[in-house]
Amino acid sequence: MQYTDLLARDLEQAMAMCRSAGWDVDVEYIAPPGRDPSGSYRVVRCRKLAENRILLTVAREMPGKEV
8 A cells, every 4th residue: 555545535544544554643633724624534645754654634624625
């Protein structure tokens, strides 16, 4: 599995994929200023921190907004 396989995935699905690959996961949550999106969390960035550790940056999706 490549890190890019995690982009745009639901957070729970991405975490399950990481765990099955043997990676430890850290999660960083971000949000747009002045908004309170209510959708599910999606992976917007992946960074390798160590050999078996990855940082997933996630943001809530906006219902009705397609990318």
